[in-house]
Amino acid sequence: MEDQLGRIRVVLVGTSHPGNIGSVARAMKAMGLSDLVLVDPQRFPAAEATALAAGADDLLARARVLTRLEDAVADCVWVVGTSARRRGHSVPVFDPEPAARELIARASGGSVALVFGRESSGLTNAELDRCTALVQIPTDPGFSSLNLAAAVQVLAYACRTAALVGDSGSAPGGGVERHATQAEMEALFEHYQRVLVQIEFLDPEKPRHLMRRLRHLYQRAGLTANEVRILRGILTHTERGGGRPRTGS
Numbered sequence: 253m254e255d256q257l258g259r260i261r262v263v264l265v266g267t268s269h270p271g272n273i274g275s276v277a278r279a280m281k282a283m284g285l286s287d288l289v290l291v292d293p294q295r296f297p298a299a300e301a302t303a304l305a306a307g308a309d310d311l312l313a314r315a316r317v318l319t320r321l322e323d324a325v326a327d328c329v330w331v332v333g334t335s336a337r338r339r340g341h342s343v344p345v346f347d348p349e350p351a352a353r354e355l356i357a358r359a360s361g362g363s364v365a366l367v368f369g370r371e372s373s374g375l376t377n378a379e380l381d382r383c384t385a386l387v388q389i390p391t392d393p394g395f396s397s398l399n400l401a402a403a404v405q406v407l408a409y410a411c412r413t414a415a416l417v418g419d420s421g422s423a424p425g426g427g428v429e430r431h432a433t434q435a436e437m438e439a440l441f442e443h444y445q446r447v448l449v450q451i452e453f454l455d456p457e458k459p460r461h462l463m464r465r466l467r468h469l470y471q472r473a474g475l476t477a478n479e480v481r482i483l484r485g486i487l488t489h490t491e492r493g494g495g496r497p498r499t500g501s
Contacts, residue, residue, distance in 0.1 A: 253415040254284065259359040260411055261287040262404060263324045265379060266370040270295045274304030274312065275401030276368075281308040283408035284415075287363075288315040289324045321367070321379050326435035329362040330355065333375055333383030334403060336396055342468040344385045351387040352410035361430050366407055371400055381464060382434065384471040429476040436480050441467055447487045 262280055267273055273296055277288060288311050290296055296317060305312055318324050325331045332351055346354065355364050367383060369375035380386070389406055391398055398406075432440075445463055448454035454462055475483075 253418075256356050256359040256415055257284040257411065258286060259363045260285055260355055261289055261324075261328065261363055261365040262408075263289045263291060263321070263365050263367045264293065264400070265291045265321055265367060265375060267293045267296075267400070268371055269300070270298035271300040271304045272371065272400045273298075273315075274301035274306075274308070275399075276404045277301075277305045277308040277311040277315070279401050279405040280408055281311055283405075283412040285408050285411070286311060286314070288312075289365075290315055290317045291321050291324050292319055293317065321382055322434070322438060325365045325367070325382060326433065326438075327363055328365045328434050329431040330358040330364040330385070331367060331383045331434055332365065332385045332387050333367045333380050334369065334407070335374060335380060335386050335388060336391075342465070343383065343471050346385060346387045348387060348389055348407055348410040349414070351385070352407065352414040354385070355411055356414045358431065362433070366404075368400060368403060381467060384434075384474075429478050432475045432477045432480045436477055437470065437475070440470070440475075440480050440484060443484055443487050447490050450491060 262276065262285060264273065264276060267290065270293070273290065273293065280286065280288060296315075297312065301312055302309055316324075332346070332355065355366070358364050366387075367375065367379070369379065375383075387407065389398060389403060441463065444466060445454065448462070449456050
């Protein structure tokens with residue numbers, strides 16, 4: 253259980269109030285989570301963060317501060333973004349409990365991430381595009397405002413409960429290939445875009461939503477690292493102008 257919880261990374265994007273960072277650290281430590289990454293926080297380190305951590309200072313001391321979300325999740329095999337609304341995205345949307353079960357399951361095969369956005373505006377569409385799934389906390393429609401640390405506490409508790417129950421869901425077992433990391437997926441998407449422009453299937457001046465739709469399609473598929481290599485091999489062959497078609501036996 254501790255190994256799986258230790259692989260769940262909490263990523264805070266653009267946090268404006270340092271006290272919220274401290275409160276998040278406290279919520280994480282109480283549930284056995286320890287991997288905290290801050291993307292472009294407005295103020296950190298700060299005395300307010302330390303004061304509200306209330307004993308979780310070690311998490312703050314180990315927290316990594318990065319400038320880009322893609323760097324924060326590059327080595328993750330599954331990334332769940334928190335959002336109060338879908339905003340037209342076609343990736344899977346979970347309630348907290350099933351999201352937690354899936355996080356625990358996939359944590360058996362590598363690091364996973366829970367991504368939280370800004371206090372006032374949440375995650376941008378571009379940031380949500382970096383997520384393989386979304387989670388929504390079913391708050392009262394009449395008052396859906398939820399403090400950042402409270403949202404982290406809800407999902408951290410759901411993860412700990414899933415780990416305690418031992419619901420490993422679709423956890424990869426022996427001999428099963430590992431899922432592709434976000435860095436491998438991003439490299440695939442960049443390769444796709446380059447080739448689609450080359451074969452004039454994609455107009456870079458008028459891209460519409462083609463790349464976003466392809467991104468969501470492959471994110472839903474849950475590709476393994478080997479499947480990504482196969483797709484990139486096909487793209488490389490296409491870049492080189494193809495070759496004589498091979499007849500199957």
